[in-house]
Amino acid sequence: MTQPTKVTALVMAGKRSGALDPLAEQAGVSQKAVVPVHRVPMIERVVRQVAACPQVGAIRIVAHDRDEIAALPAIARLAEEGRLTFAEGRFNIVDSVFSGADGAQFPLLVTTADNCLVTPEGYSEFIAKCLETEAGGAAGLARKERVQEADPVGQKRFYKFRDGEFSNCNLYWLGSEKALGAAEIMREGGQFVKFPSRIIKAFGLMNLVRFRMGWGSKEKLFEQISRRFEVRLVPIELSDGHYAIDVDNQRTFDVTERILREREPATLAG
Template structure:
C-alpha cells in the first residue's frame, strides 16, 4: 500500500511487563503474551500482518526480551526474509525499550504493541498523516467511550473522563523526532501509570492533575498543557473505530478480541 507520506519506522513492543510472565501467556503455556494464540495465529502475527498490509516498505522493529520465541511466527519469518523486520532487545521499562529501539532509526516512529490485534492499516495511516500534516512531535491515538462501547459493550471498562469526552487510548503512538522523548519521559516508571497519582503529579504537575481530577479540561486543552510542560507539540488523534481501543489485557478482552476477529 502506498500513501502521500514517507513511511514511518514502526516499533512493536512485545516484551514482558516488569519482566514477569503474563497470566494469559501462563494459561496458554507460552513465555510471552505476544505469542498467545488467537484467531488461528499468535497475537503478534495479527499485528505484523496489518503492518505488512499498511506499507510495502516500512521498516518494522520488534522489541522483545527473547527473539527466539518468535521463530515460529510466519509473519516474522516472511518479513525478515524480505529484509523489513529487525529485533531489538527489550529493556526493563517501556521508555528504555523505546529509546534502545530508536537508536539510529529514520524518523518518525510509529509505536504499537504486540497484543494490539484489532489495529487496522487505516488507523496506522491516519495517525501517521495526523502527525506529519500537523507537524507534531507526539501524537496519541484515542477513542471515545461511546465508540468503544458501540464496537463491543465489554471491550473496555476504564476511561479517562475529560470535560468534553471520556476516552481510552488505542495503543498507537507517533513520535516525530528524538526530541519527543522529553514527553515520553513521563512514562519512564512504566506499568499502570494512570493508577498511581504520585507518578501523574510528578510527570504532569499538580495543577494539571487537579484539572484532570475535577474534569475541567478538554482533551485538546490537556494536550496543549502537556505541550507547554514538555516543550514539544503533543496532539490527540481521535479515532471513530472503537475496536482500536480494545487490546488483549485479560481473559475478558481476549474473549472480546477473539469475537471481533471472528466477525
C-alpha cells in the same frame, strides 16, 4: 514530486519480569506476545497489519525473548526481506522505546503486540492525522461512545475531559528524536486512570488536578503537557472504538477473540 513520508514502526513485545503472564501460561508459551488469538499469535497478527499499512516502512520488534517471535512465519518472512529487525527490550516500556528508537529513522509509530484489533486502515488514519497536525508527539484516543459501540465490555476505564470521555489506544507517535523525552507518557503502560501518581511524575501536579477535575478539553491538557516537554504533543481521536481494545487479561482476550471470529472467515485465521 515529494515522496510520501515513510514511518518506522516500533512493535512493543516485551514481557513483565519476574512472572509468567497468565495468558501465556494458559497457552503454553513463554510470553504473552505469542499467545494465539483466533488461531494467530498476537505479535504475528499485529505485524501483519502494520506491514500492510502503506505509510509504514521499516518495522522493529522490541522484545526480551526474540527467538520464539522470530520463528513465526510472517515475522521470519519480513526479516528475510530486510524490512523487519529486532531491538532488545528493557526493564520498562520507556527504556524499551529508547532501545527501539536507537538508530531508527523518524518519525516513529509505536504500537503494542496486543493491539490485535487495529487494522492497516487504523494505522493509516493515525499516521495521517499526526502528519496533518504536525505533531511532535501524539497519543491515539477513542471516544467512549465509539468504544462501547465496538463492544460494551471491551474497555471499562476512560479519561474524562470537558469534551467527552476517551480511552487510550496504545498508539503513539514520536515525530523526531527530540520527542523521545515525551515517551514518559508511556511509562508503566500509561495506566494513568488506575495510578494517578504517574500523572504527577510524568506531567506535574497541576496537570493531575486539571485531569481529575475534567478542566478543559483534551487539546488543552495536551497543550499544557507540551510546554512541560517542549515539544508539540497532540491527542489524536480515532474513528473506530475497536482500536482501544487490547488483550490485557482473560476478559479482553475473550472479547477480542469473539470480535475476530465475527470479523474474519475461519480460512483467513490460519
